[in-house]
Amino acid sequence: MATHDPHPHAGQLTRLLFIGYVWPEPRSSAASGHVMQLLQCFIEQGWQITFASPATEGPHKADLRSLGIDECSIELNNSSFDTFVSELDPHIVVFDQFMIEEQFGWRVEKQCPGALRILETSDLQSLRHARQAILRDILKADAQGADLTELFKPDHHGLFTRMAASDLAQREIAALYRCDLNLMTSDVEMQLLNERFGVAAQLLHWCPLMLEGSPASTTGFAERAHFLSIGNFRHAPNWDAVLWMKNAVWPLIRKQLPHAQLHVYGAYTPPKATALHNAAQGFLVKDWAEDALQVMAAARVCLAPLRFGAGIKGKLIDAMLCGTPSVTTPIGSEAMQGTLPWPGMIAETAQAIADAAVQLYQNQPSWEQAQRDGWQLLQTRYGYPTHCASLIGRIEQLRNDLPRHRLNNFTGAMLRHHQHKSTQYMAQWIEAKNRLA
Template identity: 65%
Template structure:
């Protein structure tokens, strides 16, 4: 007799937009991995639908709009009775975790962390402090080495007292498994926050390594930068390029152009468009891989951030060498050569960009370094089955797994009660408005 298909509910913070963000792309990779197993997948979200939303029903995924602080979700999840519930980011676990536990206690609870928001926020604050204090005293010092290479202990000390870290890591502990896109962030959690390693699964971008020939050096031109403008690290990188990095490149390559693509382009970004300076704000790219394949260099001068960078994976998929910072490269590489250059200051980033732009031999080698890196670290044929095996193993030993995670059980006992009462109070208040 055939076994019934595994039923999966994904509760999304947003509807996935794979052409707008790496987070959307990673979510689609996870969903497609579930579908290849023959699992029945439902995607539910309280968010409004964005203009670049993926067509989930075309893939065989059921869509459902849900509401925050509303008991209608209780009827919905009781009827669906999922075997696995995946929360897309910790805020969804906070909102719906107690309802899932109450009505489907045997469902495996999985958290897609996307990246550690608390780490990204702490790094953003560190950059603000640096710009305010250090650069006020040393206005011409454009070396950000102190920001780019802190020890994990230093990261922990900056994060530990923040509300976001306490909320985020509590959600990780309450879930059965958390998917970590960055192995560096997994080490931060296990070594500094003492999260049990059994609760974490490394699940980076899952990609098909390229096998076809790349567009060659002589058929490419210009620099490219790409990223969702709503994502604060991307906007900061654009400003740094405009004010510091790009003028240095143009001094040495007067005819160079920088094409900046991003979804949800705000007026403050279009105001930076200046063709006379070769600085072109291009709005959203219909196909990021097409524009990436036409560029000679991808610039990703990120001064803060977390997770791993979809734009750099796209660059490698297209055979486009990149110039980035240690923040950009964090969690993405290994001991083998980086497919481009990693630098700490605007001067060094510009020098590396100019040199690589003009050196066909080095550029071609960087292109091949990217192809090899994708095959080593991001192979869908490796990470897809590993994800499924992790979830199946956890499901088959769920009682013991949860018993071993006593802190998580304790957090669920206390936090979910308070969350439940707050949610019910909000719902009652809304009914009386």
């Protein structure tokens, strides 16, 4: 009688293909930082890793080759990818964000149907867009946006109602179903997907930002000065936060601290952001930070008044790492603290945010307690060894039992079938049209 081998892949060199939405720039965004943490975790397993992307390389791209990772540029709507993935024959394919799964998932399915499919979500984009739409509605009724109660209340039913009819949510959640495992940085989003959208827990895995070691010793309260805001300007929630600070929050802080300065850093600074620079008001737009942790460690308080967004916030993780207390909103802190105290303060109005920022800036005991709370939070929820081991364990479990796992995800199998057929016909039509052009 044949026996089941519990470790059918033992001794086999695992080939992993990571298809990136962009080439990772870990110093420009938290999403890229998370990608680099995942790659490091895979490298430590001795896996053969290829990183491919259809994106143009940016100025701050990580040097993947120095890490032993093969790099390959690929094109959208090009059958050459079929040859590439067939020859590579990966055991595991990681899609970076759902749009990449839409573009390349059916080709992977056609060439390597037995490959484990993993989606790195970064955040739930349809949730972020739903919150942005709620904010727009609030601002239409009141341009000052003084009452943000509806925006900040934890109403999963209301969010589901707004998200469910959207094209974006239907596309994104279909991609989740088509994959064997979906990496979520936010356990709140996992709850929303499971309880409201019916996505089975077996398809979801909590994998937040992963940090190694303990925070380095940092400068104390007296050696620090100024407020700091940091974040990629291409990310809509960051730009909205900067505008809210400029127009509402910062004037209230300057009323109480007339000589205070806010240093605003961000990758890909557009002219509209540079135009906000005003030295007389202490509002200083500083462009891209060569070393984000260095500028964070020099600031006394980090401001992150996010009015919409999703996932967890890399800037707030960096603040904890540098021992810098932060002031944010319920959306900024969402899914980040669990049951532990926030390392700073959480507020919902411009006045409350300003008052909290001033209190932290002036009160050394409160500031030092917030710093300790941040280090405790990092240690409890964001340890690299724990999350890396959990992820690899989950991957190996799925590889050893993939047929049964997929049998239990009939919706995913159905969606993969229809995606394969429809996109195959579309690709054939595009290629035929190109030949005739």
